[in-house]
Amino acid sequence: MMLRGKKNTTSRLRHKLLLQQEVRLSDGVGGYAKSWQNIAELWAEIKPVSGNEQLFAGQVQSTASHKVLLRYRSGITVGMRFVFDGRTFNIRSVFNVDERRDTLELLVQEGVAT
Numbered sequence: 001m002m003l004r005g006k007k008n009t010t011s012r013l014r015h016k017l018l019l020q021q022e023v024r025l026s027d028g029v030g031g032y033a034k035s036w037q038n039i040a041e042l043w044a045e046i047k048p049v050s051g052n053e054q055l056f057a058g059q060v061q062s063t064a065s066h067k068v069l070l071r072y073r074s075g076i077t078v079g080m081r082f083v084f085d086g087r088t089f090n091i092r093s094v095f096n097v098d099e100r101r102d103t104l105e106l107l108v109q110e111g112v113a114t
Contacts, residue, residue, distance in 0.1 A: 013043040013070065017082040017089075036081070044070035046084065049107070065092075068106040072096065076104060 019039040024032040049065045066089060068082065082089040089108035097103040 012045045015044050015046050015084055017042050017044050017046075017068070017070075017084045019076065019080060019082055021080050039080070040073070042070050042073065042082075044068050044082075046089075064110045066108050066110060068104075068108055070104050070106075072101045072104055076106070082108065 018041055020036040021039050023035050023037045025035055027033050045068070047067045047069075049067050068089065076091065076094055078091055078093060080091045082091070087110055089110050091106055091108050093107045095105045097105050
């Protein structure tokens with residue numbers, strides 16, 4: 001699935017995502033607290049790929065995998081995340097489609113910790 005041509009790209013990138021990066025802040029006693037820093041707002045296409053439910057500690061936990069397509073941007077890595085409409089999508093893989101630096105395809109997972 002590729003985004004080619006301005007008209008096609010513009011019409012498909014209709015989800016505004018907030019890209020975040022994990023930062024570790026010292027707690028002053030040798031440990032750290034994890035926080036998230038906003039990096040950029042990006043327009044993207046989000047498509048569900050699969051879903052799963054598991055029983056963990058007596059509770060059902062749902063996970064969903066999605067494919068995110070967006071215009072090429074350097075610096076996006078595994079371990080970052082997107083926030084969209086109150087939902088969090090953890091980035092699991094990043095592909096530079098056809099190695100053209102035109103489009104990124106990311107596999108993300110919703111509903112699980114990083």
